[in-house]
Structure formats: C-alpha cells, structure tokens
Amino acid sequence: EVQLVESGGGLVQPGRSLKLSCLASGFTFSNYGMNWIRQAPGKGLEWVASISSSSSYIYYADTVKGRFTISRDNAKNTLYLQMTSLRSEDTALYYCARHPLDYWGQGVMVTVSS
Amino acid sequence: DIVMTQAPLSVSVTPGESASISCRSSKSLLHSNGITYVYWYLQKPGKSPQLLIYRMSNLASGVPDRFSGSGSETDFTLKISRVEAEDVGIYYCGQLLENPTWTFGGGTKLELK
Numbered sequence: 001e002v003q004l005v006e007s008g009g010g011l012v013q014p015g016r017s018l019k020l021s022c023l024a025s026g027f028t029f030s031n032y033g034m035n036w037i038r039q040a041p042g043k044g045l046e047w048v049a050s051i052s053s054s055s056s057y058i059y060y061a062d063t064v065k066g067r068f069t070i071s072r073d074n075a076k077n078t079l080y081l082q083m084t085s086l087r088s089e090d091t092a093l094y095y096c097a098r099h100p101l102d103y104w105g106q107g108v109m110v111t112v113s114s
Numbered sequence: 115d116i117v118m119t120q121a122p123l124s125v126s127v128t129p130g131e132s133a134s135i136s137c138r139s140s141k142s143l144l145h146s147n148g149i150t151y152v153y154w155y156l157q158k159p160g161k162s163p164q165l166l167i168y169r170m171s172n173l174a175s176g177v178p179d180r181f182s183g184s185g186s187e188t189d190f191t192l193k194i195s196r197v198e199a200e201d202v203g204i205y206y207c208g209q210l211l212e213n214p215t216w217t218f219g220g221g222t223k224l225e226l227k
Contacts, residue, residue, distance in 0.1 A: 037216075
C-alpha cells in the first residue's frame with residue numbers, strides 16, 4: 001500500500017524558516033517524481049514544487065521561487081521542502097504527492113503568524 | 115500560465131441521479147503526443163484529494179465506474195452516474211500539459227439534496 005506521511009509543520013513567525021518532510025513507503029520511491037501541493041484554509045489547491053526521480057529536474061511555482069527548496073533522499077525514501085522567508089500567505093496545509101498526483105499524503109499544517 | 119475554470123461552484127444532487135461538472139482551460143490541453151492532460155480529483159470532507167480520472171478519460175485504480183471523464187481540447191466534463199452519499203465533497207480539475215507544473219480549477223462542491 002502506498003503511503004506518504006508528512007511531518008515538520010507548525011506555527012512560525014514571518015520571515016523565519018521551516019523544513020517539511022514526507023516519508024514514502026509501499027512503492028519504489030526512487031522511480032517517481034514527487035510534488036508539494038498546498039491548500040490555504042478554505043481555499044483550493046496550489047502546486048508548489050516538483051522534483052524528478054533523480055533530482056535532475058526541479059520546478060517551482062512563481063509564488064515560492066527563491067524562498068522554497070525541494071529536495072529528496074532516495075536512500076531514506078524521503079521528500080523535503082525547505083521553506084525560508086515565510087510569509088502569512090504561505091499559511092496552508094501542505095501535501096506531498098507522487099507524480100502525477102496519484103497518491104497524496106494526509107497533509108501537514110504550516111501557520112505563519114506573529 | 116494555463117487557467118482552469120470550473121462550473122458550477124456548487125451542485126446539489128438527489129441520490130441516484132446523475133451530476134456533471136465542467137472545466138474549461140485557457141489553452142488546449144492536447145499534447146502533440148495525442149494525450150490530453152486533464153485530471154479530476156475529489157476531496158472528501160476533511161480528507162486529502164484523491165485521483166478519479168487521469169488524461170481526460172481514464173479511470174484511476176479503485177474508482178467506481180459511475181465516474182467518467184470526457185471532453186475536447188479545452189472543455190472537459192466529469193460525469194457521475196447514480197450519485198451516492200460517498201460522492202459528497204469538492205471536485206477539482208487539474209492540468210499537466212507543461213509537465214511537471216500543475217494548475218487547478220477552483221473546485222465544485224457536490225452536495226446531496
């Protein structure tokens with residue numbers, strides 16, 4: 001069974017940093033591209049970032065480019081999202097999802113507030 | 115960026131009846147490889163989104179065949195036949211033409227009468 005379990009969320013002040021993790025199981029992690037998708041409270045889905053299976057290709061939404069860094073460790077079956085210079089508008093539930101978004105984690109909440 | 119527009123914002127359906135949700139893209143989603151890169155997701159209350167339809171008309175694994183997807187290059191429809199209580203939630207269309215970047219429609223809320 002494919003499982004994706006996010007962790008690392010929480011309450012953080014504007015301008016600070018936070019790192020999310022997503023532990024994958026039930027499939028060969030190193031064979032799949034991975035994504036981060038977020039959902040602000042009461043809002044729709046917003047794609048954040050994607051990384052290819054070998055980390056050769058990385059893409060970001062314009063709203064996070066230069067502030068967020070997606071990475072992965074295939075030996076640990078783990079996807080990461082390093083978030084810096086956080087803003088209130090980054091407050092959202094962050095999901096990791098296997099490409100092409102066929103499996104999603106349960107999400108982890110990030111709240112940016114003073 | 116490709117904009118995805120869904121309609122209606124919400125739909126109320128009698129159990130056992132059918133429902134249709136529309137999605138329009140600002141650009142053709144038909145790739146030169148012949149694949150139309152539109153996807154449909156259902157987010158049940160308090161849950162993560164789940165894949166229903168991929169590449170416009172292909173049913174995802176484990177999804178009841180009451181769900182079907184169709185469309186053209188820019189106009190797409192998700193049809194749910196014989197709506198059941200478990201179908202309640204918010205439906206999103208998404209596009210993957212410029213792989214791997216995604217954009218999504220604003221969502222359509224399905225409720226039961």
